[in-house]
Amino acid sequence: xxxxxxxxxxxxxxxxxxxxxxxxxxxxxxxxxxxxxxxxxxxxxxxxxxxxxxxxxxxxxxxxxxxxxxxxxxxxxxxxxxxxxxxxxxxxxxxxxxxxxxxxxxxxxxxxxxxxxxxxxxxxxxxxxxxxxxxxxxxxxxxxxxxxxxxxxxxxxxxxxxxxxxxxxxxxxxxxxxxxxxxxxxxxxxxxxxxxxxxxxxxxxxxxxxxxxxxxxxxxxxxxxxxxxxxxxxxxxxxxxxxxxxxxxxxxxxxxxxxxxxxxxxxxxxxxxxxxxxxxxxxxxxxxxxxxxxxxxxxxxxxxxxxxxxxxxxxxxxxxxxxxxxxxxxxxxxxxxxxxxxxxxxxxxxxxxxxxxxxxxxxxxxxxxxxxxxxxxxxxxxxxxxxxxxxxxxxxxxxxxxx
Numbered sequence: 076x077x078x079x080x081x082x083x084x085x086x087x088x089x090x091x092x093x094x095x096x097x098x099x100x101x102x103x104x105x106x107x108x109x110x111x112x113x114x115x116x117x118x119x120x121x122x123x124x125x126x127x128x129x130x131x132x133x134x135x136x137x138x139x140x141x142x143x144x145x146x147x148x149x150x151x152x153x154x155x156x157x158x159x160x161x162x163x164x165x166x167x168x169x170x171x172x173x174x175x176x177x178x179x180x181x182x183x184x185x186x187x188x189x190x191x192x193x194x195x196x197x198x199x200x201x202x203x204x205x206x207x208x209x210x211x212x213x214x215x216x217x218x219x220x221x222x223x224x225x226x227x228x229x230x231x232x233x234x235x236x237x238x239x240x241x242x243x244x245x246x247x248x249x250x251x252x253x254x255x256x257x258x259x260x261x262x263x264x265x266x267x268x269x270x271x272x273x274x275x276x277x278x279x280x281x282x283x284x285x286x287x288x289x290x291x292x293x294x295x296x297x298x299x300x301x302x303x304x305x306x307x308x309x310x311x312x313x314x315x316x317x318x319x320x321x322x323x324x325x326x327x328x329x330x331x332x333x334x335x336x337x338x339x340x341x342x343x344x345x346x347x348x349x350x351x352x353x354x355x356x357x358x359x360x361x362x363x364x365x366x367x368x369x370x371x372x373x374x375x376x377x378x379x380x381x382x383x384x385x386x387x388x389x390x391x392x393x394x395x396x397x398x399x400x401x402x403x404x405x406x407x408x409x410x411x412x413x414x415x416x417x418x419x420x421x422x423x424x425x426x427x428x429x430x431x432x433x434x435x436x437x438x439x440x441x442x443x444x445x446x447x448x449x450x451x452x453x454x455x456x457x458x459x460x461x462x463x464x465x466x467x468x469x470x471x472x473x474x475x476x477x478x
Contacts, residue, residue, distance in 0.1 A: 090309075095397030102390050113377055120331050120380055124387020125394065127324040127336070128216050132395035133310040134317030137213035138434040139204045142460045149288040151281035152314065156295040157439075158281075160318035162274040164443035165267060167326050168335070172256075172444060175263025183334045184258075184444030187431035189451050190251025192243075196429025197437065197452040199422050201459025204434070205467060207231065207419025211338035211433030214420075215385055219392025220401065224408045224416050229342075231420020236339055237346025238421075239428025240362040246429050257445035266445045273450065274442075310399045325440060332380045335440035338388075339427040341381035346424075347372055415470035419463075426459075 102125055109118035130136065141153025170176045172184045187193065204210045207228040209217050214232060217225040258266035282292045298306075298313035306312075328336040351357045351372065358364070363372050376382040408416075427433040430452055432441060438456070441449025467473060 091397040091400055094393065098390055098393045098397055102387075102394065105386065105390070109377060109383065112375075113383075116331050117377070117380070117383055120328065121383045121387045123324050123327050123331065124384035125391035126387075127212070127321060127384070128219055128388035128391025128393075129395045130312065130317045130320040130324070130391075131212055131216040131388070132220055132392040133399070134312040134314055136314065136317045136321065137216075138210040138438075139208065139213050139460075142201075142457060143205060143464055145281065145285075146461055146464055149285055150293055151285045152293040152295055152297075155278050155281050156314035156318045158274045158278050159295065159315070160322050161439055161442050162271055163319065163322040164325050164439070165270045165274070165445070167322075168329065168443045169258040169267040169270060169445045170263045171329070173258035173263035173266060175258075180333060182329060184256070184446060185335045185337065185432060185436055185440035185449070186254045186256055186444055186446045187437070187441065187448040188251045188254050189448045190247075191249035192246035192251070192429040193431065193437075193448050193451055194455050196246075196426040196431075197455035198426070198459040198462075200426030200430060200433060201456035201461075202463040202466070203235075203419040203422025203424075203426060203459075204456075205419070205460050205463025206415040206470065206472075207423055208416065208472075211423070211427065211435050212388065213434075214423075215338065215388040216392035219389040220396040221393075224412060227413055227416040228420040228423075231417040232339070232424040232427075233342045233346040233349075233420075235421035235424020235426075236343035236428050237350055237424070239425040240343050240347065241360055242425075243428055244361045255447035257447065259445075270442065270445055308398055310395065321439075325443065328384070334380075335436075335444060336384070337381050337432055337436035337440060338385060339381075339424065339433045339436060341376075341379060341385045342424055343428060344371055344376065344379055344382060348376070409471055411470040412472065415467070415472060430455075 102122075105121055106118045109121050136153075136156070138157060141157060145151045145154050168184065171178055172182050204213075207214065209225055209228055214225055214229050218229055256266070257269050260266065261269055285292050295315045295318070296313060298311070299315060302313060302316065325336045328334075347357045347363060358369065358372060363369060371379055423433065427436070430437055431448065432438075432452070434456070437452040438449055441452060443449075
């Protein structure tokens with residue numbers, strides 16, 4: 076199979092000094108505060124979040140754009156890199172979670188049942204990410220890079236996730252299969268091999284379709300041979316490097332927190348706290364009535380792993396933007412684009428709550444944990460994404476190209 080390389084984007088060496096110093100100071104202060112108030116482990120998770128944000132920004136590693144590019148142009152480079160990342164993580168996750176590799180702590184995977192809530196929620200999320208312009212992780216790292224539009228998407232995301240927690244008991248009452256864990260069904264080695272076989276099949280199909288349409292396949296290793304200390308610092312990063320760093324970050328999260336990386340739980344928690352402060356009796360909702368959720372609702376967000384890592388992602392992306400000389404808040408956005416951003420955010424927040432996560436918690440961490448629901452989530456979210464791409468022109472956004 077023939078592969079082609081892509082030229083790296085031209086980068087200057089200008090650094091946005093003032094934002095860089097502010098962000099670096101915030102990261103140092105955040106680590107110190109978390110170490111003092113919560114624990115050293117929580118502070119380390121904050122730094123892992125910063126590493127994830129740095130990698131996401133430096134490689135522009137977003138699911139939304141990659142899925143859209145394959146749907147509209149037939150180029151699968153980003154999607155293949157995403158599944159390589161998931162596969163690398165699964166090689167570690169499934170053996171650890173199945174007990175094949177002994178470890179002196181209890182590890183909980185991103186496991187969830189496959190039911191109506193997952194199918195519908197993933198479909199809604201996929202639609203929303205194309206209107207909002209970002210996924211769970213994409214929203215965070217673009218906010219860190221200074222995007223005002225994505226702040227609106229984030230606000231919608233938080234609102235949608237909050238509404239989703241109120242409605243979740245109803246959706247969970249609908250028909251559902253039990254949780255299916257490949258590591259449990261096939262054993263640690265078998266579950267890993269089944270997962271890797273599925274990933275290899277998807278990567279192969281994506282490459283085949285791209286080759287048939289274009290006569291060549293863009294390599295995920297493009298730019299790797301030209302990587303230098305300067306490009307590592309200022310960007311852009313090759314996709315494969317970001318995939319490795321993100322896989323490492325998820326493994327570190329599992330070992331430190333006892334569970335994989337997730338994003339959207341934090342949004343629902345933030346929304347619940349805002350609603351509670353506004354006089355809404357959130358504590359009486361079924362979702363927040365359980366002991367664990369009630370504790371999270373009544374504690375500072377600094378005690379919540381997902382929230383702390385989300386803060387780290389935003390700051391890590393801001394640090395990368397400062398290093399790249401690209402930290403520039405953008406506020407001139409057409410009205411319809413603002414509307415799409417808020418609708419997209421609402422749909423993503425609601426869909427993520429129904430489907431037990433987003434592109435990170437359900438897709439990345441779900442498949443890597445050997446959970447069947449992660450595969451179902453991918454299929455339904457991609458279908459929803461196609462619908463969202465078709466709706467983009469209604470909001471003045473680009474959609475499918477006319478052939």
